[in-house]
Amino acid sequence: MMYGYTWDTSTPLTFALSILPILGIGLLVTLKAAAVGYAIALVLGLVLALLCRSKSRLISWTVTGFTEFVRDTPLLVQLFFLYYVLPEFGIVLPAFMTGALALGLQYSAYTSEVYRGGIGAIPRGQWEAATALNLTRLQVYRDIVVPQMIPRIVPALGNYLISMLKETPVLSVVTVLDMLGLANMIGERTFEYLVPLSMVGLIFLPMTFICSALVYMIERALPKSGIPLR
Amino acid sequence: MTWMQYLAPLLKGAQVTVMISLASIFFGAILAFAAGIARTSSNRVLSGIAFVYVVLFRGTPLLVQLFWFYYALPLIGISFDPVTTGITVLSLLTGAFGAEVVRGALLAVPPAQLEAARALNFSKSYTLWHVSMPQAIIEMMPAFGNLAIQNLKDTALVSLISIADLTFQAQSLRNITLDSATVYTLTLVGYFMIALCLMFVMRFIEMKLRRGPAFPRSAHS
Numbered sequence: 001m002m003y004g005y006t007w008d009t010s011t012p013l014t015f016a017l018s019i020l021p022i023l024g025i026g027l028l029v030t031l032k033a034a035a036v037g038y039a040i041a042l043v044l045g046l047v048l049a050l051l052c053r054s055k056s057r058l059i060s061w062t063v064t065g066f067t068e069f070v071r072d073t074p075l076l077v078q079l080f081f082l083y084y085v086l087p088e089f090g091i092v093l094p095a096f097m098t099g100a101l102a103l104g105l106q107y108s109a110y111t112s113e114v115y116r117g118g119i120g121a122i123p124r125g126q127w128e129a130a131t132a133l134n135l136t137r138l139q140v141y142r143d144i145v146v147p148q149m150i151p152r153i154v155p156a157l158g159n160y161l162i163s164m165l166k167e168t169p170v171l172s173v174v175t176v177l178d179m180l181g182l183a184n185m186i187g188e189r190t191f192e193y194l195v196p197l198s199m200v201g202l203i204f205l206p207m208t209f210i211c212s213a214l215v216y217m218i219e220r221a222l223p224k225s226g227i228p229l230r
Numbered sequence: 231m232t233w234m235q236y237l238a239p240l241l242k243g244a245q246v247t248v249m250i251s252l253a254s255i256f257f258g259a260i261l262a263f264a265a266g267i268a269r270t271s272s273n274r275v276l277s278g279i280a281f282v283y284v285v286l287f288r289g290t291p292l293l294v295q296l297f298w299f300y301y302a303l304p305l306i307g308i309s310f311d312p313v314t315t316g317i318t319v320l321s322l323l324t325g326a327f328g329a330e331v332v333r334g335a336l337l338a339v340p341p342a343q344l345e346a347a348r349a350l351n352f353s354k355s356y357t358l359w360h361v362s363m364p365q366a367i368i369e370m371m372p373a374f375g376n377l378a379i380q381n382l383k384d385t386a387l388v389s390l391i392s393i394a395d396l397t398f399q400a401q402s403l404r405n406i407t408l409d410s411a412t413v414y415t416l417t418l419v420g421y422f423m424i425a426l427c428l429m430f431v432m433r434f435i436e437m438k439l440r441r442g443p444a445f446p447r448s449a450h451s
Contacts, residue, residue, distance in 0.1 A: 072379055072425035073418045074386030077397055080408060082419065084410035169293040179293055184239040193301040201290040201298060 007186065015195045019186055023199055026179035033178065034165045035099050040104025040159070041164070045111025070109040076170055078102050083174045093199060099171035107164050114156045118149035147226040154222060158215030162208055169200075179203065233412050236403055244420050247324065250313070250395060251382045251424070254320035258381065259374075261325025266332025280329065287326035292384055295319050299393040316388035322383045332398030335366035357368040367441050375432035381423050386421070395418055 003025055007018040051063045055216035070078070077100040086093060093101065122145055130140045172181030261408065268280035287295065299315050339350035339362045347357040400417040404410050 023436075069418070072421045072429075073421040074383040074397065076386040076389070077400065077414060077417050080397075080401070080404075081410070081414040082406065085414060088411060096351065157306070157341045166291040169291045170387070180291070180297070184297070186441065187301060192305070193297070194303075197294060197298045201294050204291055205286070205289045207284075214446055 002186065007190070009192060015190075015192065016199055019183075019196055019199065022182055022186065022212050023072075023179050023196075023203065026177060026182040027203060029096070030165070030168045030177065030178045033168045033171055033176065034094065034161070036100035037103030037107065037164055037168075038161055040101065041107035041111050043158070044104060046115055046169055048108060048112035048120065049115035052112065053119070065181075067109040067112050071113075075102060075106045075167055076173065077168060078106060079174060082122065093223070095174045095176050096171070097175060099176050100169075103164055103167065103171075106167075107131055107160055110160050111157060113147075114153050114160070115126060117156075118153040119145060122148060124145035142229055147228050149223040150227050151224055155215060155219040158218065162211045162215065165211065166204065166208060231400065232304050233416065236407075236413060236416055239399045239403055240396060240416055241396060243396035243429045244424065246394055247382070247421075249425060250320065250388060250390070250393070251378075251385045251428075253317045253380050254324055254385070255381055257317065257321035258328055258377075261321060262328025262332050264327060267337065269329060269333045270336050276431050277365055281407070283297070283322075284326045287323050288330070292323055293387055294321070295323065296387055297390055312391050316334060316385075316391060316393050318389070320381060320384060323384065324364040324377055327377055328374065331370050331377070332366070334373075335369040336362055338369060339366055344440030353373035369438070371436035371439060375429060376434070378428050378432055382421070382425055382428055 002022050002056045005018070007022075008014045048063055052060050054060050054063075057157070062114055072151075079099060082102050083095070083098050084103075086098065124142060131146055135143075149154055169180035172178050172184065175181070177185070179195075179200045183200045184193075186196045187193035263285055265280040267278045269284070271277050296316070296319050299310075299319050300312065303309060336358075342363055344357060349360050352361070383394060386397040389395050389401065392398075396417055400413050404413045409415065
């Protein structure tokens, strides 16, 4: 029994159906972790991308090195690092938040690259024209850069959301009870891993499929010329 | 223990990580070409099988696949040792992602060339290997480079099925010494250095391919 739900191992089908409500609770944790992690990645990535454009060589090189380092090292080790090292500095977070932070950190390295590509794709002439028109920095970004950036970056950002969703099971390693964590627990108690683990895979498949379809639809729906913010 | 003494076990783990990563990149590349070519084939059965394989492995998390092969498969009588399981699952995953790269690159070959090949009465396999592939393979290289790095990062997960790779050694070191900051920093730096080597190798292969003749000699004669 778990969360007040009992399971029935008489046949694989009844077993699969009886653990479905338990996995549903795990699914919520998975989705929440992905949502929090993605929010961190979107914001932190933007900060990193803007810092990278800083005029100071020191800042831009440090940030480039940092993103490259984060991008080329495994999420699992970063997760362990945050999980065990942060408390040594007096920062004690719940396992869920540590996991979401690790996800967000890893993907901020990816999203910063996307933002940078998006900003870099604005033709030089437009920057010069903006200077010639004596526009302020805010006006340049709000009225020229961001509106053209959005259709370019949304597909890539959407794909990273899907990959992040698929990496959330790693959080089960640091005791977060997401779908995989719960499936493992059911496996330990019933000595029957095949059904719970297959169920987790079967739940992920339509989820990633629907997300890919959504990203594709959004990509098609966005006007290529840009979205005015005002 | 000082940090110098951590190096010996970590290096031992790094060897395992490199071995698993290279093996799964190698088998993954073979799978990627097989599935990618099958996806573009006009044979419905072949392309259907390749499609199901790609969707299954791209659509599910690696950790679930790994646990499924490690814990669930033995229950229906199929079991391998952890290293074989790890390499198999990583190869299958890398192959599934690589298959889409191969397919994309093959589809990007201008159709006029395929029409020309047909006009010259080249067989389908000759057209594939001597017209499409030599050009497509260069287009694949940057994406393959990213996949190789992704594969290296994914190998960290095999520590969870009791393979003594770099992450596993780091975990045991931490459990003995409780010196988390040093151990994990060294581990991260280790992965970063392996990644840099891998990137260098992939760039080197790409450069070689670019410099080489775009068409094999047999096509010129």
